[in-house]
Amino acid sequence: MLCQSNDELKALVTEAKTCTKNGKVADYIPALGKANPNDLSIAIHYPDGRCVSAGDIEKRITLQSISKVISLALVLMDRGSDYVFERVGMEPTGDPFNSIAKLETMAPGKPLNPMINAGALVVTHMIKGNTIEERFQRLLSFIQEMTNDSTISYCEEVARSEFETAHLNRALCYFLKQHNILDEDVEQLMDLYTKQCAIEMNCLDLARIGVVFAMDGVDPLSCKQIMPTDVARICKTFMVTCGMYNASGEFAIKIGIPSKSGVSGGIMGAVPGRFGIGIFGPALDEKGNSIAGIKLLELLSKNYSLSMF
Ligand code: GLN
Structure with missing residues (x-):
């Protein structure tokens, strides 16, 4: 089962957003401290080019x-x-x-x-x-x-x-x-x-990168092999074992999606063989991961059975 509509995603964003109050925007890089801790947005990019999204997906974030x-x-x-x-x-x-x-x-x-x-x-x-x-x-x-x-x-x-x-x-x-x-x-x-x-993009771009990793290095729209399969495989493996810093083990158990986060509050996810995910939620937990972003992925993973394990 796949998430089909922006409305389905919007309901999950509303639910996940309640935990932004428990997080904090990173400010050890002073310019990142200007982000709005209540922001939360997500885009999902399917291999056939369809996208579903919710939140202010035009906002640009730095990759970190x-x-x-x-x-x-x-x-x-x-x-x-x-x-x-x-x-x-x-x-x-x-x-x-x-x-x-x-x-x-x-x-x-x-x-x-x-x-x-x-x-x-x-x-x-x-x-x-x-x-x-x-x-x-x-x-x-x-x-x-x-x-x-x-x-x-x-x-x-x-x-x-x-x-x-x-x-x-x-x-x-x-x-x-x-x-x-x-x-x-x-x-x-x-x-x-x-x-x-400091390379900057929005959630849709992030989801599009996710889909390239998800599809083993092939851009599903142009059918071009952008990176060799084994390079995409190595990257996805690191996303599972180390992508969420020292929260990667718990994240693998609870969510099971190869993902990489950044202190700007971005998360790029690659559901193997299925789709890419881009999330932006700048309020972070104590390990430096987007607190509402993780909650949102947890809801998605549960609702649509996305864990690869
Ligand atoms: N630019 C950041 C740093 O080096 C990236 C860290 C991060 O996103 N966790 O501190």
């Missing part, structure tokens, strides 16, 4: 950590999986996304997975190109291809705001540099990473 799964796909295509997984691991950490702890206690300097900040910084470091601009443009073009929208760009205000305050991410970079995992200028890498995190 959702970008980590997209940069991973690009880097797997750029470098191959052997090269990538020599430099970043495949295991969940059980720690918050920005933790530095396991970098010291596990294989020194090798981040445990690409969905935590340390791992994502290594992934961004591996994006091919001669200059920061060229590397960013390659990532942006990949996203424009997935969304079929050449106007997608990044929010300068959010990128600047994160660049000016990213002390912890700089610390992670220096730690990685000490262990020879990174060998580029930290300020340059921070420039690229903060622009990557």
Whole structure:
């Protein structure tokens, strides 16, 4: 059974919205603090092009950590999986996304997975190109291809705001540099990473990216293979094991949809073989996931039996 109408979704949004009062907008990146904690919107994109949606789906959000799964796909295509997984691991950490702890206690300097900040910084470091601009443009073009929208760009205000305050991410970079995992200028890498995190789109675009992952890397509308099947499979697996930070286990049990969240309150979901989901709800729970977004996915998963397990 599938969700067929905007009205069905609207009822779920109304129900899920009641929990926004228990969440808090991220403000460690000052520009994100301006978001309205009561917002909640969702779009579902089916492979045949049909979309159902509810809430203010025109609102644009920055990808933040959702970008980590997209940069991973690009880097797997750029470098191959052997090269990538020599430099970043495949295991969940059980720690918050920005933790530095396991970098010291596990294989020194090798981040445990690409969905935590340390791992994502290594992934961004591996994006091919001669200059920061060229590397960013390659990532942006990949996203424009997935969304079929050449106007997608990044929010300068959010990128600047994160660049000016990213002390912890700089610390992670220096730690990685000490262990020879990174060998580029930290300020340059921070420039690229903060622009990557500030790439901006609406829920519909997010759902369209979700459907590409859901359909094993094929854009179902153009029938073009945008990324190889095994790249989409690796990304979806990370979405299950690490996509919701240190809440991924509980999320897999309760919801069972490969998903990736970001501190802007976005969630991109890929229901394997079925459809893509884009959610925006900036009030976050204590682990940094959209509190109403998770509630909404829980309702959807229950009502339409979406768990893959
Ligand atoms: N840009 C954010 C950061 O590095 C992304 C984190 C997130 O969305 N969890 O802190």
